[in-house]
Amino acid sequence: MACRISELVIDAADAERLAAFWCEVLGYVELGREDDGSIEIGPPVAGFGGPQPTLVLSPSTDPRRGKLPLHLDVSPTDRDQDAELERLLALGAKPVDIGQTGAETWHVLSDPEGNEFCLLRARIAPA
Template sequence: MASRLEWVTLDSADPRSLAEFWCDVLGYVIYQDKNGLTVEIGPDPESPDEQRLAELRRGPAVPSMVFVLSQDPKGHKNRLHFEITPIDRRHDEELERILALGAVRTDIGQEENQSWTVLADPEGNEFCLARSLAPGEFEL
């Protein structure tokens, strides 16, 4: 049996605000907010905890995200970043939506004319918006 990725933890100057940004981007909900010091988000839970645990044990699951208060400033390019993929609209439409939520384009040394766009969340954490998987946008 292998281990499972259950959640990803990010240091944050404002955990609640950053959690809300990522909820809007990913369609997640806030699971728990410990007075703004730690905020956990994830997919809208459709099943009881016992069923979610059984699903996690069966195979890979969509991880939740935890934002933890930290006063340490972000210094350099992340060594780990997220790759997110639109599933119901074109890449350019999703890019405009995410920019309107507060993301910004950023340069980490990527080449021109890539199939993805490098962005940063409101606290400067880089992530990529990959090709769209929407019907008619991506074919096998």
Template sequence: MAVRWYQVVVDAHDLPSLARFWCQVLDWRVVFEAEEEVIIAAAPDALPGICFVPVGERKTVKNRLHIDLTPDDQAAEVERLLALGASRVDVGQGGDATWVNLADPEGNEFCVLRPKKTLLD
């Protein structure tokens, strides 16, 4: 039996706004939009995608799953993401962490890792 990773599903309070934030972060686009879901991906037929589905309540606890981003320039990317609406968060990472913890506009945590070229150092 074959299986493929199709998408990650994210609970969202404001689907269109959160989907558009992540489109800007990843340079992706909305590939499907309806009242009950908004799907974003690199291209209409690209997998995996991210699907945003509605929930009535706001996020209240730390994520159990999160996205890691690997930019060419960590400091510049963190500043870009903050300008898009991300915020810094402390999830107990400590002062010696090589990554930066941020949250999207609805509080979902994600990490900005150090540049790819130094991951193997």
């Protein structure tokens, strides 16, 4: 038997802001809140346990120690990469320079708290 990723937990200085950002990026909705201020977001129909993992934005005041060892890759579902890049920038994503050559087929961005993610070129079907 195998496992599958059911949720990703991300420490956040401002869980509300990060949850709102990622809901807009991914088309997710708020699924629940915990007493500690954590906010779980996920696909509107499937929710937890569906084919896509949920995200849990967990409030933290711990100082960040450099670059996260994990980042998310996202792909556009209903528009081309250029249009999706414009949308993500309008939502508050910022371009990040990690030494790209300019020949890459992806864009490196960061969310409002500086967590890096990549926008891939390949368009995929919505889940």
